[in-house]
Amino acid sequence: MRVAYHELSDTLRRALLTTGLEPDRAALCARLIADSTRDGVPSHGLNLFPRLMTMIRSGVVDVRARAARVSVSGAVERWDGCGGVGTLNAHEAMGAAIERSREHGIGCVALANTNHWMRGGTYGWQAADAGAIAVCWTNTFPNLPPWGADAPRIGNNPLVIAVPRAGGHVVLDMAMSQFSYGALAAYRSRGETLPVPGGFDRTGQLTRDPAAIEASGRPLPIGYWKGSGLSIMLDMVAAVLSGGRATHEVPAGPEEETGVSQVFVAIDVESLANHDQVTRVVDAILADLQVRYPGRRTIDDRARNLEQGIPVDPSAWRFAQTCASP
Amino acid sequence: MRVAYHELSDTLRRALLTTGLEPDRAALCARLIADSTRDGVPSHGLNLFPRLMTMIRSGVVDVRARAARVSVSGAVERWDGCGGVGTLNAHEAMGAAIERSREHGIGCVALANTNHWMRGGTYGWQAADAGAIAVCWTNTFPNLPPWGADAPRIGNNPLVIAVPRAGGHVVLDMAMSQFSYGALAAYRSRGETLPVPGGFDRTGQLTRDPAAIEASGRPLPIGYWKGSGLSIMLDMVAAVLSGGRATHEVPAGPEEETGVSQVFVAIDVESLANHDQVTRVVDAILADLQVRYPGRRTIDDRARNLEQGIPVDPSAWRFAQTCASP
Numbered sequence: 025m026r027v028a029y030h031e032l033s034d035t036l037r038r039a040l041l042t043t044g045l046e047p048d049r050a051a052l053c054a055r056l057i058a059d060s061t062r063d064g065v066p067s068h069g070l071n072l073f074p075r076l077m078t079m080i081r082s083g084v085v086d087v088r089a090r091a092a093r094v095s096v097s098g099a100v101e102r103w104d105g106c107g108g109v110g111t112l113n114a115h116e117a118m119g120a121a122i123e124r125s126r127e128h129g130i131g132c133v134a135l136a137n138t139n140h141w142m143r144g145g146t147y148g149w150q151a152a153d154a155g156a157i158a159v160c161w162t163n164t165f166p167n168l169p170p171w172g173a174d175a176p177r178i179g180n181n182p183l184v185i186a187v188p189r190a191g192g193h194v195v196l197d198m199a200m201s202q203f204s205y206g207a208l209a210a211y212r213s214r215g216e217t218l219p220v221p222g223g224f225d226r227t228g229q230l231t232r233d234p235a236a237i238e239a240s241g242r243p244l245p246i247g248y249w250k251g252s253g254l255s256i257m258l259d260m261v262a263a264v265l266s267g268g269r270a271t272h273e274v275p276a277g278p279e280e281e282t283g284v285s286q287v288f289v290a291i292d293v294e295s296l297a298n299h300d301q302v303t304r305v306v307d308a309i310l311a312d313l314q315v316r317y318p319g320r321r322t323i324d325d326r327a328r329n330l331e332q333g334i335p336v337d338p339s340a341w342r343f344a345q346t347c348a349s350p
Numbered sequence: 351m352r353v354a355y356h357e358l359s360d361t362l363r364r365a366l367l368t369t370g371l372e373p374d375r376a377a378l379c380a381r382l383i384a385d386s387t388r389d390g391v392p393s394h395g396l397n398l399f400p401r402l403m404t405m406i407r408s409g410v411v412d413v414r415a416r417a418a419r420v421s422v423s424g425a426v427e428r429w430d431g432c433g434g435v436g437t438l439n440a441h442e443a444m445g446a447a448i449e450r451s452r453e454h455g456i457g458c459v460a461l462a463n464t465n466h467w468m469r470g471g472t473y474g475w476q477a478a479d480a481g482a483i484a485v486c487w488t489n490t491f492p493n494l495p496p497w498g499a500d501a502p503r504i505g506n507n508p509l510v511i512a513v514p515r516a517g518g519h520v521v522l523d524m525a526m527s528q529f530s531y532g533a534l535a536a537y538r539s540r541g542e543t544l545p546v547p548g549g550f551d552r553t554g555q556l557t558r559d560p561a562a563i564e565a566s567g568r569p570l571p572i573g574y575w576k577g578s579g580l581s582i583m584l585d586m587v588a589a590v591l592s593g594g595r596a597t598h599e600v601p602a603g604p605e606e607e608t609g610v611s612q613v614f615v616a617i618d619v620e621s622l623a624n625h626d627q628v629t630r631v632v633d634a635i636l637a638d639l640q641v642r643y644p645g646r647r648t649i650d651d652r653a654r655n656l657e658q659g660i661p662v663d664p665s666a667w668r669f670a671q672t673c674a675s676p
């Protein structure tokens with residue numbers, strides 16, 4: 025089932041208005057969720073919308089809260105997300121990092137006490153659209169065992185790196201887990217095994233069986249000990265810079281997760297090299313690679329979905345429509 | 351075989367003096383190489399010294415070259431390594447990033463046209479010793495196939511993240527390959543299989559057999575497609591910011607690799623939180639983890655090697671001694 029971009033965005037906007045979110049903020053939040061869905065990432069767009077509404081209704085996400093700048097140290101700022109809507113907080117934080125980068129060449133905003141940012145790539149595309157290189161990441165609740173342990177004590181801490189380019193930005197958006205629980209469930213429901221080992225089974229053996237990993241609760245970090253270490257560092261830097269919660273302090277569970285910490289770095293690359301020069305360097309790298317690069321599929325999906333309509337999960341779409349017409 | 355720190359450092363210093371490197375720079379370079387060896391990373395310390403001398407003698411590394419600042423955009427600087435000694439260039443670049451961070455809260459130095467930085471962790475420890483959070487990375491010659499290809503077209507691009515802490519910094523130093531060729535050779539010579547799949551064999555099957563991966567030339571990036579994407583982004587950002595070479599432009603081969611691009615970011619965390627606060631946050635994270643954290647082994651190795659002497663590879667040590675007493 026496909027719906028037009030405007031219909032998706034407007035339905036989400038009207039649904040968000042019913043929560044008391046201010047009109048301009050409801051429109052922005054709806055656009056960001058619709059954009060992620062349009063870009064071929066419904067798992068972090070429309071399909072997360074029911075969870076967002078649940079968390080607003082349960083009071084975990086406060087639609088009246090506005091992110092506030094807490095302290096400034098040159099190009100580095102600490103912000104408090106005040107428990108508000110994660111997408112709006114993250115969008116504002118990346119916007120502030122981009123502004124700082126125009127003054128200082130580079131800007132860094134550390135955001136405490138915020139909520140799930142939905143698609144991390146959103147903020148990479150935002151920065152690249154503004155001509156900036158971006159690096160940003162979030163911590164999460166403990167959802168992954170560190171290397172050497174069997175209980176979840178690290179987050180999958182998605183990391184985003186974006187480079188602007190004429191003809192389509194290059195945007196990496198990757199969690200530190202090899203497969204998300206959502207991906208494991210999708211493989212299982214299709215009766216497929218994973219293309220590569222994705223975790224341990226209950227006996228501690230590496231396995232490609234998604235159900236065995238769901239049962240053990242031991243999905244793998246990327247690169248085993250390496251992704252485990254990277255996840256730890258991302259969490260540590262986010263908590264230290266923001267003054268907010270580290271992973272072990274974030275309430276566990278998809279609908280309980282709140283008060284996460286995030287870091288947004290923007291670099292004003294155009295103060296170093298003009299846009300054509302940047303594009304030439306990026307084009308040369310991509311031409312040499314001869315493989316699909318990060319963000320390539322997004323560009324294709326976006327074009328196709330704008331033309332043909334955006335594929336929507338029927339139940340998430342029905343949920344949004346019901347919210348919009350109470 | 352073990353030698354005292356001072357003996358190792360002084361021998362390297364005298365060996366470097368014979369190349370025409372200025373005395374203060376020979377002493378610093380010797381200290382950095384001795385430190386890496388003392389810290390339990392001889393593979394990127396003394397054991398790389400013969401290669402460094404070969405590259406100095408062949409003219410690939412120019413001991414007379416000094417890194418120079420090319421342009422400034424606020425807290426972001428472009429430097430030209432001028433083909434000089436990689437460790438000295440990297441040390442100077444991280445030093446400049448730390449200085450910029452004290453003015454702007456954050457500093458970023460992009461270094462073009464430099465040489466192998468030996469142990470990447472060196473510059474993380476340097477920043478953490480100065481009280482800064484650091485993120486730095488280098489590109490390399492193409493030594494790893496990207497996901498979806500079988501020829502080496504991406505670099506293993508080591509990434510370093512460091513957080514300062516009383517009682518021992520936390521420093522991650524990891525390449526984007528699951529196992530280096532050096533590690534594969536070590537497993538093979540011990541007759542061991544890898545603990546996890548490390549690459550493809552000639553038939554395209556994932557394997558734990560180190561010899562099969564050496565034969566195919568297809569080691570794995572960490573996390574398969576994920577580390578491949580991360581390697582691409584690190585290369586792209588380094589080349590774009592520095593104006594230097596991307597991986598595909600770096601001459602291939604350990605003794606031919608030159609003109610690599612590097613990025614050094616330092617954040618003046620103490621302008622946001624005092625040292626005790628940072629240490630408390632980091633301690634709480636590490637206490638919760640209950641597993642060995644990045645940098646932990648370094649602290650142990652350093653203490654033991656300072657007390658008992660530094661284990662040295664006999665042939666590399668003999669080489670250094672011979673160079674020092676021509």
